[in-house]
Amino acid sequence: MSGLTHLDESGAARMVDVAGKAITRREATATGRITMSPQAAAAIREGAVKKGDVLAVARVAGIMGAKRTSDLIPLCHPLPLTSVTLDVVPDDTGVTANATVSTDGKTGVEMEALTAVSVALLTIYDMAKALDRGMEIGGVRLLAKSGGRSGDWTAD
Numbered sequence: 001m002s003g004l005t006h007l008d009e010s011g012a013a014r015m016v017d018v019a020g021k022a023i024t025r026r027e028a029t030a031t032g033r034i035t036m037s038p039q040a041a042a043a044i045r046e047g048a049v050k051k052g053d054v055l056a057v058a059r060v061a062g063i064m065g066a067k068r069t070s071d072l073i074p075l076c077h078p079l080p081l082t083s084v085t086l087d088v089v090p091d092d093t094g095v096t097a098n099a100t101v102s103t104d105g106k107t108g109v110e111m112e113a114l115t116a117v118s119v120a121l122l123t124i125y126d127m128a129k130a131l132d133r134g135m136e137i138g139g140v141r142l143l144a145k146s147g148g149r150s151g152d153w154t155a156d
Helices: 038-046 054-067 110-128
Strands: 024-035 081-091 094-105 136-146
Touching: 024 110, 038 081, 038 094, 038 110, 054 081, 054 094, 054 110, 081 110, 094 110, 110 136
Parallel strands: none
Antiparallel strands: 024 094, 024 136, 081 094
């Protein structure tokens, strides 16, 4: 119909059949940011948020999110992840999250990397919302992917 892999000939949603694909090493890196008041950012950096260590909890939540991506995104394949790293870097006006996800599989891990970043940033919002309800999450995007039939890709 439209050439989209998640639609069948009649336009109905479907999970892509990856049975014929080769198992290859695949990796994806994503990023995103939450901006906030300088006071909220300072409290996170200093570990002074009443709910606990925001950065540690966000890191674990993001890793868990990557592992549960197929439960959240309806047409994603469940994948055996071999590695998930998530860095959360605070500064004077917010926190940047960067996730890298790897697998040896038949389909890529772009959605897992994007989910890791998104869940980490949502966790930061949840833990710090009492300090700043106006926090803004944005810039969530894929930075790079490697492996598979389409090869390597890097954002401009």
